[in-house]
Amino acid sequence: MALQDCVIAGYAETELRYKSGSEPFALGGVIMDSLLNSTGFSKSEIDGLIVTPSVSAAATAFWAQSFVEFLGLELNFVDTVDLGGCGAAGSVARAAAAIDAGLCSTVLVICSDTPTSRFDYVNYSYHEEWSDPVGLMGPPGSFGLLSKRYDHQYGLDPEALAKLAVTQRNHALLNDNACQKLRTPITREDYLNSRMIAEPIRLLDCVMFADGANGLLVTRRDIAKARKLDRFVVPIGYGEVTNVGGASSLVDITNAGHTSAGARAFAQAGLTPGDINSVHPYDDFLIAIMLQLEMLGFCKPGQGADFIRETNFAFDGDLPLNTGGGQISAGQAGLAGGGTNLVEAVRQLFGQGGPRQVKDTENALVTGIGWINYGRNWGSSVVLILAPDA
Amino acid sequence: MAKLNDTVDVSRGSFRELPFSHPFWEASREKRLLLQQCPRTGQFQFFPRPVSIATGRTDLEWREVDGRGEIYSYTLTHLGPGPFKGQDPYAVIIARLDAGVDIVSNLVHASTEDLCIGRRIRPYWMPLDDGRHLLLFEPDSEVPGK
Numbered sequence: 001m002a003l004q005d006c007v008i009a010g011y012a013e014t015e016l017r018y019k020s021g022s023e024p025f026a027l028g029g030v031i032m033d034s035l036l037n038s039t040g041f042s043k044s045e046i047d048g049l050i051v052t053p054s055v056s057a058a059a060t061a062f063w064a065q066s067f068v069e070f071l072g073l074e075l076n077f078v079d080t081v082d083l084g085g086c087g088a089a090g091s092v093a094r095a096a097a098a099i100d101a102g103l104c105s106t107v108l109v110i111c112s113d114t115p116t117s118r119f120d121y122v123n124y125s126y127h128e129e130w131s132d133p134v135g136l137m138g139p140p141g142s143f144g145l146l147s148k149r150y151d152h153q154y155g156l157d158p159e160a161l162a163k164l165a166v167t168q169r170n171h172a173l174l175n176d177n178a179c180q181k182l183r184t185p186i187t188r189e190d191y192l193n194s195r196m197i198a199e200p201i202r203l204l205d206c207v208m209f210a211d212g213a214n215g216l217l218v219t220r221r222d223i224a225k226a227r228k229l230d231r232f233v234v235p236i237g238y239g240e241v242t243n244v245g246g247a248s249s250l251v252d253i254t255n256a257g258h259t260s261a262g263a264r265a266f267a268q269a270g271l272t273p274g275d276i277n278s279v280h281p282y283d284d285f286l287i288a289i290m291l292q293l294e295m296l297g298f299c300k301p302g303q304g305a306d307f308i309r310e311t312n313f314a315f316d317g318d319l320p321l322n323t324g325g326g327q328i329s330a331g332q333a334g335l336a337g338g339g340t341n342l343v344e345a346v347r348q349l350f351g352q353g354g355p356r357q358v359k360d361t362e363n364a365l366v367t368g369i370g371w372i373n374y375g376r377n378w379g380s381s382v383v384l385i386l387a388p389d390a
Numbered sequence: 391m392a393k394l395n396d397t398v399d400v401s402r403g404s405f406r407e408l409p410f411s412h413p414f415w416e417a418s419r420e421k422r423l424l425l426q427q428c429p430r431t432g433q434f435q436f437f438p439r440p441v442s443i444a445t446g447r448t449d450l451e452w453r454e455v456d457g458r459g460e461i462y463s464y465t466l467t468h469l470g471p472g473p474f475k476g477q478d479p480y481a482v483i484i485a486r487l488d489a490g491v492d493i494v495s496n497l498v499h500a501s502t503e504d505l506c507i508g509r510r511i512r513p514y515w516m517p518l519d520d521g522r523h524l525l526l527f528e529p530d531s532e533v534p535g536k
Contacts, residue, residue, distance in 0.1 A: 126437055128405050128406060129405055129406065129407060129408065129411060129437070130437045130494065131494050132405065132471075132472070133402045133403075133405060133524055134397075134482060134494060134495050134496050134524070134526070135397060135400070135467060135470050135471065135472075135473075135474035135477075135480060135482060135496065136467075136482050136494055137467045137469060137470065137471055137474075137482075138471070140469075141465055141467055141482055144465025144466075144467070144482075145463045145464065145465050145482065145483075145484055145494075146463070147465075148463045148464055148465055148507070149462065149463035149484075149507070152463070152507045195468070196466070196468050196479075197467075197468055197469055198465045198466070198467050198468065198469070198482075199465055199466040199467075199468070199479070200465075201465070246443060247443050247444050248443075248444075249433055249434060249435050249436070249443070249490050249491045249492070250486070250490055250491070250492060253462075253463060253484070374437055374494065375484050375492045375493070375494045376492075
């Protein structure tokens with residue numbers, strides 16, 4: 001199977017910083033340097049680059065080519081994966097596909113963004129005509145609409161979300177790369193008492209922007225073996241869906257593409273939710289974590305709160321979840337943020353989790369969420385299952 | 391019953407139309423609601439697109455509907471962007487029209503009790519500076535299916 005003939009030979013990440021004053025090329029350079037250092041590859045061995053877009057440079061064309069030039073690379077394959085929070089995991093699948101097609105053999109994946117230092121993002125989509133005139137407040141407004149409908153259909157339990165908030169924050173306290181602004185303990189009451197932004201979305205439901213970068217080096221398995229790397233991680237299952245129900249005018253807003261993307265990823269990996277050792281779901285809002293647990297089959301639709309209540313998600317618990325703090329407690333690196341939980345999963349499978357190292361490292365599941373549709377759930381869903389040297 | 395904070399007085403400024411939305415906005419000048427309908431499937435769609443989302447074909451037709459429906463979901467916004475700043479909290483709703491489309495809008499001329507899922511609603515056309523109207527919704531006392 002093509003996906004599994006590729007490996008992640010290394011990972012890299014910068015600290016997440018609020019208003020760092022930096023910009024994406026600078027942090028991207030740090031990521032490449034770190035990957036060359038940790039993997040022993042030389043720059044000339046890299047023949048492919050995949051980047052995610054950056055809020056800091058979203059109005060530019062030629063983003064990937066600029067990156068190639070700024071990093072002094074000469075490449076046979078270059079692409080930008082424009083899938084929002086699905087970009088990082090989506091880059092692994094695309095790197096594997098490009099390698100399998102013989103287009104290149106070693107791909108650098110760089111996700112770098114500095115939204116709190118430079119904001120250059122505009123929408124050319126439905127917003128100006130159809131949601132801005134009625135004051136829909138970006139992602140919190142859309143997740144407010146989603147949450148209220150979920151509450152109507154199943155009942156929304158703030159206590160379950162409070163547990164996720166506290167669990168993730170405890171993990172961020174153990175993560176030196178998490179944004180310092182967020183590295184203070186919170187309690188259940190802090191979550192429940194945080195002010196309403198777009199009811200029923202509270203402040204502590206929401207992710208906060210920070211500047212940061214992350215990346216991976218993806219190469220052919222035989223190259224990794226020949227170099228006698230002592231450790232690498234293999235993508236063993238992947239599923240991706242954009243615009244689920246896109247041909248229909250009426251859909252259930254509480255459903256998204258993770259149901260079918262997850263089913264495909266599990267089938268390819270030969271695993272079921274019960275086999276997963278640690279889970280690293282994309283987290284822009286806490287309810288997104290609960291919805292993904294339901295859609296991926298960890299529990300049934302509407303039973304997320306019960307599952308959360310019964311499960312210990314701490315790094316040393318039954319099902320470790322977002323062990324770096326997730327984006328909500330580590331900071332969201334703009335359009336590079338999808339790489340934060342992905343890199344954490346890879347780090348855990350490398351056994352390099354330090355004070356938050358999980359016990360079981362036979363596999364890890366990572367997801368992405370990208371884009372928000374008009375009056376619907378999120379637009380893109382990816383599910384990636386990883387295993388060490390499978 | 392407490393009055394629900396309204397957005398009727400919030401200036402919406404000017405905004406551009408995409409070309410395939412133009413019939414909607416022209417009809418809004420007369421407070422008529424036109425929706426795109428796919429002639430092959432009968433499916434209505436909103437927002438306007440260049441093709442039928444059902445078939446992918448460009449042979450869309452515009453049909454007038456009465457715009458009645460119900461609240462599918464809502465959120466009370468507390469940090470309104472742009473001209474909505476200081477007007478909060480205000481209600482953004484998803485209106486599920488009987489014609490079979492969802493429209494993101496505001497609920498106006500309502501009490502706090504009206505802001506609930508399943509509440510019957512009808513169009514309220516809010517005047518824009520350029521003669522067009524913005525499609526908002528208000529509570530509807532008529533029984534559905536008449």
